[in-house]
Amino acid sequence: MTRLEDLRKKVDLCDRQxxxxLEKRLEIIMEIMEEKKLQKMPIFNKEREEKVINQIGHYVANPDLREEVRFIHQHVLQSCRRIQSKRLFPYHITLVGFMGSGKTTVGVELSNMLAMEQIDVDRVIEERMNMRVSEIFQLYGEQVFRQLESNVVEELSKRENVIIFCSGGGVVLNEKNIENIKETGVIVWLKASPQEIYRRICDDQSRPLLKDNMSVDKISQMLESRLPLYEDAADLVVNTDEKDVEQVSHEIVEQLMQLDINRKVHHRHAINL
Ligand SMILES: Nc1ncnc2c1ncn2[C@@H]1O[C@H](COP(=O)(O)OP(=O)(O)O)[C@@H](O)[C@H]1O
Ligand SMILES: O=C(O)C1=C[C@@H](OP(=O)(O)O)[C@@H](O)[C@H](O)C1
Ligand SMILES: [Mg+2]
Structure with a gap:
């Protein structure tokens, strides 16, 4: 046997071990998840993960390799989060709510927390058209944007793998969108007061519907007319005023688990079970 063959054999043995x-770790993680569910404890715990990453470095004898092992372990923990999320949430998690309620930002945070892919309807439209949403409104008008939005919503609803599905604020205007989303998703309504929404987006020029009149009054008036639509669509509601993005994301996870426990969610076509 050449030296290279010998070394490869040793590496193969390492992989086998x-x-x-890893298989054992994933199995234990699933047991921990069940136990936490029973005890109604939060499933995803950032502090604990940081501790685990730090700790594994201390088990490495060669200090030159410590950081590399920590880096690898971060990926292991990400897989552990993914396997738990898949089991807990076999449906798209769809965020709806008024402009500035935090759909896009919370979607990214949730995606990290749950190791689930996040897709923003507005971003897909922008990539396809190679144009910003505001430019689409300006060049083609709202009706064309709404048609593009409905097409993307329908496509995303049919995806095989579950996603964090971030809609635009007007998705509820078309009943068909909500029907499509409900086929495979649970709808989370992010609520915020007009004053809070104004604080969050007053300097942002990217929202064409508020371009000519960015004011608390205009937001209140639009919000008022859409409230019944969000109310009707929502499987659960999270108030985001005076909560940061991380708190909102944790609350979504907790409420989703509650929904599941109470068997209120009918997984019309549960995915990836
Ligand atoms: N819970 C929150 N607390 C404070 N700021 C927030 C919160 N959620 C979102 N934001 C901020 O508000 C702005 C609009 O958020 P965004 O995610 O774009 O909302 P949406 O997609 O619902 O229009 C962003 O600057 C974001 O950082
Ligand atoms: O409320 C709306 O009708 C809209 C909201 C926007 O998305 P955000 O809610 O993410 O700002 C975007 O889809 C478009 O400007 C129309
Ligand atoms: Mg958005």
């Missing part, structure tokens, strides 16, 4: 240990 790694696979066995």
């Amino acid at each position: 790694l696979a066995a240990v």
Whole structure:
């Protein structure tokens, strides 16, 4: 046997041991998840993860390799989060709510927390048209934007793998959108007061519907007319005033688990079960 063949054999043995240990770790993680569910404890715990990453470095004898092992372990923990999320949430998690309620930002945070892919309807439209949403409104008008929005909503609803599905604020205006979303998703309504929405987006020029009149009055008036639509569509509601993005995301996870426990969600076509 050449030296290279010999070394490859040793590496293969390491992989075999790694696979066995990783398999065991994932199985234990699922048991921990069940236990936490029973005890109604939060499933995803950032502090605990940081501790675990730090700790694994201390088990590495060669200080030159410590950071690399920590880096690898971060990926292991991400997989652990993903396997738990898949089991807990076999449906798209769809965020709806008025402009500035935090759909896009909370979607990204949730995506990290749950190791689930996040897709923003507005971003898909922008990529396809190679144009900003505001430019589409300006060049083609709202009706064309709404048609593009409905097409993307329908496509995303049919995706095989579950996603964090971030809609635009006007998605509720078309009943068909909500029907499509409900086929495979649970709808989370992010609520915010007009004053809070104004504070968040007053300097942002990217929202064409508020371009000519960015004011608390205009927001109140639009919000008022859409409230019944959000109310009707929502499977659950999270108030975001005076909560940061991380708190909102944790609350979404907790409420989703409650929904599941109470068997209120009919997984019309549960995905990836
Ligand atoms: N809970 C929150 N607390 C404070 N600021 C927030 C919160 N959620 C979102 N934001 C901020 O508000 C702005 C609008 O958020 P965004 O995610 O674009 O909303 P949406 O997609 O619903 O229009 C962003 O600057 C974001 O950082
Ligand atoms: O409320 C609306 O009708 C809209 C909201 C926007 O998305 P955000 O809610 O993410 O700002 C975007 O889809 C478009 O400007 C129309
Ligand atoms: Mg958005």
